Amino acid sequence: MHNVSQNTDNDILSTGAKDYYPSLSVDNVIFGYHEKELKVLLNKWQIFEKWMLPGGFIKKTETLEQAAMRVVINRTSLKNLYLRQFKIFSNPNRNAEGNFNAESIAKKFGVEVEPDHWMFKNVITVGFFALTEYSRVIPRGDLFSEDVKWWDIKSLPELMLDHNKIVNDALNALKLFIHHHPIGYELLPEKFTLPEIHSLYETILERKIDSRNFSKKLINLGLIIKLDEQKKIGAHRSPFLYIFNKKRYDQIIEDNEIIVI
Amino acid sequence: MHNVSQNTDNDILSTGAKDYYPSLSVDNVIFGYHEKELKVLLNKWQIFEKWMLPGGFIKKTETLEQAAMRVVINRTSLKNLYLRQFKIFSNPNRNAEGNFNAESIAKKFGVEVEPDHWMFKNVITVGFFALTEYSRVIPRGDLFSEDVKWWDIKSLPELMLDHNKIVNDALNALKLFIHHHPIGYELLPEKFTLPEIHSLYETILERKIDSRNFSKKLINLGLIIKLDEQKKIGAHRSPFLYIFNKKRYDQIIEDNEIIVI
DNA sequence: GCAATAGTGTCTGTAAGACAGTATATT
DNA sequence: AATATACTGTCTTACAGACACTATTGC
Numbered sequence: 001m002h003n004v005s006q007n008t009d010n011d012i013l014s015t016g017a018k019d020y021y022p023s024l025s026v027d028n029v030i031f032g033y034h035e036k037e038l039k040v041l042l043n044k045w046q047i048f049e050k051w052m053l054p055g056g057f058i059k060k061t062e063t064l065e066q067a068a069m070r071v072v073i074n075r076t077s078l079k080n081l082y083l084r085q086f087k088i089f090s091n092p093n094r095n096a097e098g099n100f101n102a103e104s105i106a107k108k109f110g111v112e113v114e115p116d117h118w119m120f121k122n123v124i125t126v127g128f129f130a131l132t133e134y135s136r137v138i139p140r141g142d143l144f145s146e147d148v149k150w151w152d153i154k155s156l157p158e159l160m161l162d163h164n165k166i167v168n169d170a171l172n173a174l175k176l177f178i179h180h181h182p183i184g185y186e187l188l189p190e191k192f193t194l195p196e197i198h199s200l201y202e203t204i205l206e207r208k209i210d211s212r213n214f215s216k217k218l219i220n221l222g223l224i225i226k227l228d229e230q231k232k233i234g235a236h237r238s239p240f241l242y243i244f245n246k247k248r249y250d251q252i253i254e255d256n257e258i259i260v261i
Numbered sequence: 262m263h264n265v266s267q268n269t270d271n272d273i274l275s276t277g278a279k280d281y282y283p284s285l286s287v288d289n290v291i292f293g294y295h296e297k298e299l300k301v302l303l304n305k306w307q308i309f310e311k312w313m314l315p316g317g318f319i320k321k322t323e324t325l326e327q328a329a330m331r332v333v334i335n336r337t338s339l340k341n342l343y344l345r346q347f348k349i350f351s352n353p354n355r356n357a358e359g360n361f362n363a364e365s366i367a368k369k370f371g372v373e374v375e376p377d378h379w380m381f382k383n384v385i386t387v388g389f390f391a392l393t394e395y396s397r398v399i400p401r402g403d404l405f406s407e408d409v410k411w412w413d414i415k416s417l418p419e420l421m422l423d424h425n426k427i428v429n430d431a432l433n434a435l436k437l438f439i440h441h442h443p444i445g446y447e448l449l450p451e452k453f454t455l456p457e458i459h460s461l462y463e464t465i466l467e468r469k470i471d472s473r474n475f476s477k478k479l480i481n482l483g484l485i486i487k488l489d490e491q492k493k494i495g496a497h498r499s500p501f502l503y504i505f506n507k508k509r510y511d512q513i514i515e516d517n518e519i520i521v522i
Numbered sequence: 523g524c525a526a527t528a529g530t531g532t533c534t535g536t537a538a539g540a541c542a543g544t545a546t547a548t549t
Numbered sequence: 550a551a552t553a554t555a556c557t558g559t560c561t562t563a564c565a566g567a568c569a570c571t572a573t574t575g576c
Binding site for chain 1: 537538539540541542545546547548549
């Protein structure tokens, strides 16, 4: 039998259940960016056939943001992620699928759970998205997970429940968000090249962006600072490295400036 | 004793409690616009001293949007409101106030309620905002309400719990929203004048907007159509009436166009 | 005539958007 | 030399933003 307290998420099954809000969960769409592909971090649980978003339940002593952060930390070992709630999914039929029930839990883990635990009924979930740099994530499973993996958002498998829709809505939210909030600070390494950030924007917005106008824009905004340092990338001209002007970056957010890219 | 089933909201107290999601509510910030003031529709309950947002609980058979709509219909008699969730309020201390408990309910209504009903514990609430034309609302109380009234957002009283914060956040959400979604269709009468819509934008954005540039912008966007009809408003030059070009209006929303006013 | 409000045209400056050739590094 | 990628300048057009006088109506 597993030790059900090895992970902070797991007391939901038994003694700690009353410490959680019933019928409510968070699901995180964790975006990463790698080799011109926008990635999403997914979980594969032992007892399910399908992959799913890393999600969890909410303790009555924490906010939703804290709950989402706790779940993210458990899956990625990353702290200080930028997390943002973007939508709540409350369709009463959204739980109408899957073999997530007391029997399968008991069979797999030898843990007793009330068959009519609210966890197996209608659950409303709050969608969060997070941005993080791909290479900093060390995917880490928990009691329920046998696998955690980055997936290209362009070729996701069929996910549990309505998780494909949640990912889709998160991407749409990100596309709006990008006009109010410079991105890249969370998704790129500290030092990055113009082609890298250019390609990041093209990937998220799913359209071609003229590279001349793009760099002009970022520089005019005062958002990026050119370093006297180049990146060696093999048999080509070496691109210069840039860093974000964090002060200006935060000011844009603070002042609700609209960013037209 | 009151008849507790006179209103669809009230079965939460007794027999129907199990049909609701526990620990979760919706609160609606219903914006109206009248005489150059942005208004918010508030409730005054019999058993509380403070005014509050019209809110309610969510049935397991409905979505949050449907629940919010049901509550709005109960308070305003209006259907087909534009409703949008904008944020979830989940601070564990948000319920730390008020005399909303089983005793006060029992004393006032003679209704038996479990003293440890989840309703009296931590409740997370989903904030919605709605836009509606002031004059179309017929404020209507329910079992708990003794008063429903429009308040100028500039001079709100101290509200229950964190409702002042919810209103404040709703206004901020509206100010962002206005750049992605033309407003006015819901807040103005079908036929309106340029000074009216101009003043609406000034009120919401809380800043002066040059009237020449403003009308130029709306006309260039193709958003409004001038009618061959004037509004008689007394001892002044009569302003022309306009209607929205609904097709263009919806296209702007569909295409995620950014509206810079 | 007076008071109050409606309505509108022009100019300037900025920046979005379109466009392609040169420079650099490696093999 | 060939190849792959980095880098950048100019022009046009659109429009945001500043600015103030005339028109209409009722009294």
